[in-house]
Amino acid sequence: MIRKLLAILMISCATPVGAQNFTTAGEVRPILDMTRGSWVAIRDYGGKDLIYFTHLLAWRCGLREIRYGLNGAAPSIAFKMEPCHEGSAQPNALSGDDVYVTQPAGSVTEVQVKLIYDDGSSEEARFARDAILIQ
Incomplete structure (x- = not known):
């Protein structure tokens, strides 16, 4: 995992500033592969389970x-995403909550997630509540 991260950092540093905004499957897939354990989180708050996709x-x-x-x-429920802010300095910035x-x-004991990349490829991961529970 450290080697992958170093490779991404080296590529990022070799790329001219602004040339890589992490807006394509090829750019985000390595990051999401390395951070799979952080894809989702559960928080018990206000008498509810909040499942975060941040x-x-x-x-x-x-x-x-x-x-x-x-x-x-099965991961059949689509999570509504705000659009990418193409053409802005920070296309991945979130403007809503x-x-x-x-x-x-x-009530949530497990979350299964399926990502469908912009190139049509996909991958899935399953997370037990205890592995993604935050305070």
Whole structure:
């Protein structure tokens, strides 16, 4: 994992400033591969389970869609993403606060996520509640 990160940093440093905005599958896939454990998080807050997609949304410009399923269900529910801000200095910046979905407190035991990249490829990951629970 460290080698992949170093390779990305070396490529980024060798690329002229502004030439790489991390807006394509080829640019975001290596980052999402290395940070798979951070794709989603669960927070028990205000009597609800909040399932956060913030990390994925920060790299959404290389994604066509984020799908999820809960408690063993296939990832068939599309998470609504705000559009990429192409043409701006920070195309991946989030302008809204729609970064989570809510469920009844303690009801989410597992989250399955499917990413569909802008090149049509996809990958999935499954996360147990205890592995992604934050305070």
